Amino acid sequence: MTRWPLSRTYEGASAAIRWDRMGSGPPVILLHGTPSSSYLWREVASTLASRFTVYVFDWPGYGQSARGPGINLSWDEQARRLVELIDHWGLDRPAIVAHDIAPVLALRAHLLEGMALGPLVLADAGLVPPFVTGFSRHVCDHIGVFRAIPTHIAEAMIRRHIETTVSRPMTEDVLDAYMAPWRGTEGVAAYWDAVAAYDEGLARPAVERLGAVDTPTLVLWGADDAWEPAWKADELAEPIPGARRQLIPGAGHFAPEDEPAAFAEAVAGFLDEVGHR
Numbered sequence: 001m002t003r004w005p006l007s008r009t010y011e012g013a014s015a016a017i018r019w020d021r022m023g024s025g026p027p028v029i030l031l032h033g034t035p036s037s038s039y040l041w042r043e044v045a046s047t048l049a050s051r052f053t054v055y056v057f058d059w060p061g062y063g064q065s066a067r068g069p070g071i072n073l074s075w076d077e078q079a080r081r082l083v084e085l086i087d088h089w090g091l092d093r094p095a096i097v098a099h100d101i102a103p104v105l106a107l108r109a110h111l112l113e114g115m116a117l118g119p120l121v122l123a124d125a126g127l128v129p130p131f132v133t134g135f136s137r138h139v140c141d142h143i144g145v146f147r148a149i150p151t152h153i154a155e156a157m158i159r160r161h162i163e164t165t166v167s168r169p170m171t172e173d174v175l176d177a178y179m180a181p182w183r184g185t186e187g188v189a190a191y192w193d194a195v196a197a198y199d200e201g202l203a204r205p206a207v208e209r210l211g212a213v214d215t216p217t218l219v220l221w222g223a224d225d226a227w228e229p230a231w232k233a234d235e236l237a238e239p240i241p242g243a244r245r246q247l248i249p250g251a252g253h254f255a256p257e258d259e260p261a262a263f264a265e266a267v268a269g270f271l272d273e274v275g276h277r
Contacts, residue, residue, distance in 0.1 A: 004039040004177070006057065006064050010088055012081055015071050018064040019057035019085070023049025026276050027091050027118075028267075030056050031082075033100020033126065034194055035162060036254065037063025039177055040099065043260030048268060055089065059105075061197070063181055067190045073197035075101070079108035083115045093118035093215075095276050097267055099256065101198075103127045107206035111213070119274050120213070121267055123220045124228050124253050128207055128235055129200040133227055135161055139195045147192050154188040155179070167224040167252035174257075210239040216274040217243040220266055222251030222258060244270065 006018040038056040058065040103125040221233040237243040251258040
């Protein structure tokens with residue numbers, strides 16, 4: 001399944017957000033990171049929907065949600081959008097599964113914005129600095145240069161970067177689906193906009209408060225993650241009271257893409273264990 005249409009739109013205070021919901025049962029929200037979209041969750045969401053009400057959406061600046069000039073992509077603003085969206089859905093203490101940079105946004109929402117959380121899964125998390133990849137750090141440091149690169153060359157660079165997220169090659173149609181939002185002049189500009197918003201300084205307030213996380217937490221990691229090495233799972237879990245750790249063999253940074261069945265099983269097993277029923 002390479003098409004992933006999100007059928008609903010929330011006209012947020014600062015940006016329109018495309019989202020969808022499937023299944024029935026206790027609420028679970030799947031948060032994608034970068035440079036992906038909710039497409040990352042297509043297999044995991046389908047599996048979890050047999051037992052849970054699963055919510056997926058694209059952050060503004062990504063996938064099918066609003067992007068372009070005037071859309072604030074800063075991580076503090078994205079965290080506030082998460083609070084707003086959960087309030088719109090009328091959810092109380094939903095389980096959250098946050099991948100890549102999404103743990104920064106989820107934990108800022110919880111620890112700085114006061115959003116109540118249910119069980120929390122932090123997956124292949126870009127959270128404890130330094131975590132921005134070398135390529136993206138170089139882009140941030142020279143954003144004007146990268147914005148001037150011809151579109152076809154920029155697309156090739158982005159494609160190669162996405163190829164490194166998995167432990168084994170994606171099929172062409174899957175890779176094309178990940179690339180779709182970043183194609184063409186507007187897509188490439190949107191990609192550079194997203195990278196320009198990376199700010200590890202906005203992660204630090206959440207990291208400094210990890211000891212205050214008061215909800216059951218699973219730190220879930222692809223054993224073969226080339227972006228955020230698996231030892232970072234221990235580094236992240238250590239300050240969180242009672243945090244569990246689990247590695248997914250054979251999975252790279254995009255663990256939900258590499259091993260969707262094992263990822264979904266780990267999440268469902270954790271939610272069962274902590275009584276999210």
